[in-house]
Amino acid sequence: METIKKNKGFGNWIRTSITARMLMVGFLILVLLIPLIYIKELINERSQRQEEVVSEVGNLWGTEVLLMGPILKIPYKTYTESTTYDTETKKGITKRKTHINYAYFLPDNLNIDAHVDAIKKERGIYETSVFSSEMAIEGTFGIPDFKQKDVLPEDVVWEKATILIRSSNLKGIKNQIEMQLGDETTSFLPRYKDQQNQSYLTGFVPMHELESPFLADGALPKTKAVTFNTAITMNGSSKIRFVPVGKQTKLHMTSNWKDPSFTGNFLPEEDEEKSVTSEGFVANWNILQINRQFEQSFFGSLPDLKEFSFGTELFVPVDEYQKSERSAKYGYLVIALTFLVFFLIQTISKINIHAFQYLMIGIALLMFYTLLISISEHQNFLKAYLVASAAVIGLITLYSKSILKHRKFILLIFGSLAALYSFIFVIIQLESYALLVGSIGLFIILAIVMFASRKIDWSSGA
Template identity: 55%
Template sequence: METNNQQQGKFGKWAKKSITARMLMVGILILVLMIPLTYIKSLIYERMLRQQEVVREINQKWGEEVLIYGPILKVPYKTYSEKTLRNTVTKVTRKETIENIKYAYFFPKKLNITSTINPEKKERGIYKTAVYKSNIHITGDFSKPDFSEIEIKDKDILWDKTRVIVQSSNLKGAASLFEIKFNNNKYQLTSKNFNNSTSSKLNHSKYLNLNELESNNLQLIDAPKEKEISFSMEINMKGSEQIRFIPIGKETDVNIKSNWKTANFIGEYLPHNSDKITAEGFNAKWRILDINRPFSQQYFKGIPNLKNYAFGVNFLIPVDEYQKSERSVKYGFLVIGLTFLVFFLIQTMSKISIHPFQYLMIGIALTMFYTLLISISEHSSYFKAYLIAGISVITLITAYSKSILKNNKFTLFIGISLTALYTFIFVIIQLENYALLVGSVGLFLILAAVMFASRKIDWENS
């Protein structure tokens, strides 16, 4: 028994005095503290999903993204095929000509779109999104359709059954009837297939559903049988997130005006005017020619899916607090490790005893920074949240270290080190393009400082 007690006493003294034992203890504590950091990452992801769910619910009730595809001219024509018929009684065969009705689709020669957007913010609890009302004025003209590609004679074209098609992603947000005007005649477009599928909730052009609207037959005077025919449309739509158009004109000119201050231009094409951003909002202009896009002006086998070539403006309110919080948690290992390293060096060089429980309390305080950051950033800006959480944690650990180290010089050093560390992490998070460069240089300087501070430690006799 006495031998065992002596061995345990020797082990306790070794664990208390040995640098190797203290290093093992600090390393184990760092690994243990990775567990709460993992839970904090899950919390951020959960809050992010909740924010997206609330925004999606608001958008669904108001009206979702607006995507306009059209107008498109739909012209029916006749084709003929032969069918062999055989009389089973007389055994005589004969050929019969079968008449088929098919449809050709033609895009406008010129397409001019002018849209005025009036966005506003909608809030639910701590979450908010941008919705808008839009006035869209569309003009242009159709040239005489060319059927030479499929060798259709003019007499087989059913001009009196010509119609106009417009596709839109958001009929729920329509604030006026869809009407198109040729000469002095107006034609109302009615819905042929109303898609309200949940796939539109995926918020991706690949899955976005389009609702098709079609007019009645145009009068012969309004069909481009002999010459170009001009048209005009006036559309009022409510929407959210973004508004986009597909450049189906041989020449497409689009002008979008708004008082929205944080415009984000999206899609395959960007505005060409350099003065698009103004103090009052933005006035963006696009000019797209048929040579700029990889699709034709006419189709004889249905309307093609051209949603991937849409362009426009995104009105989403930038909510990057969760993304920044998530990035800051990724540096949690670095913050805990460097903080423990500072205490370890002070303990080793000054021979001050720091208990593992005290290391654990410091580590828990460091992890509390991230929960404070997430909760405060939901009600304020990320900068204010980071500042409040940082000051709180630095003050707490500095005050706690005063009771441990019993030395004002070491306490001040702890406070300065933590302030520098959190400032360094904040700078890295803000500088997305230079994060790797600044982080690498900063870590190199930290390593140099640690090597300089530990150069006089007697590792063999400690």
């Protein structure tokens, strides 16, 4: 009998003590954080799946386009001498050894006219941007300066000079590349280039080489500058960029894509010719040698210059998973504030709310995020958010009707949830002012809670 009385006393303390209810609510919040973590992992998993699909489509259609060239490659001779001594005659024998090195000369002028015809490709519920680009490239090679390395004219191997073009996307090239160089026409073939030692780098974009056959005498800038022009048609995805190898590089780009993101080391010129409209964009770049951090010629080896690239990303502006992830970050706040409202109502009105009922309300709040993710994969984020929030608010309001009984409390629950989800939606849409608006909102919520709880006798039933 004594044990039964103790159990009844403990049960009565759980039902009537404010401290006990606070501990119970706090414990349930901690328990509900576990499935919230799994929801975040679900969002990351779906986001990674989207990236895999985007990469798969890009590999089939053509990866991002990064173009560097054309570059004039000329071999030259250097010599080393070594002396050996005959042990019998004690005389020194001098041997001269010839080495072949390479010099790389960048064009004086490089003009690129690129038209990018972009479309959206869908794979299941995912979409990405792909494009077909037509590039007209022209410019001038000046007379190579070998004097800076003290290379004699007779040591320059003009007959084995070639032209190089580097590209990240050989698979996407759709025409046989031919270049008019001076009085001659030359074509290009791929050359193997080992890049395994760099493939581990984050964001590494492999560059492949195209090289011409040995140039005819009429194509060489021996005594005067030589002009060149070529055309390249290339499929790609996501980005199109160029390395400004010209002493003066000009790029004129047009596209039907309405959401460009200009990336790289250089932005387009702000002039009357640059425009972004609902039908596409027009942009112009004019880059001088003094704007970059590399010279016009290299001896020995040609460095990787893609860090100086510039161009355009065909940005897909709607990232539903990113917005869903930002929504889930406020899941702790939503659960805690909703439980706080029910706790205050329970404390003020003396209505008994069971732990199981708190748990059902918490699970309903978690269902918002699964609904949001699944619906946003088929509709835009606004529709998904409205449907998910309306469903959860309606479910909890109807459920609270059987718990709270009084109409004013039911309306309070409805109004609190509607205001809370509206507040979260506003924060998600903001970028620059998200912290400011969030801080002000939380301050207002704190003020309301302090005002509502000012008359509660916290010492009773403790």
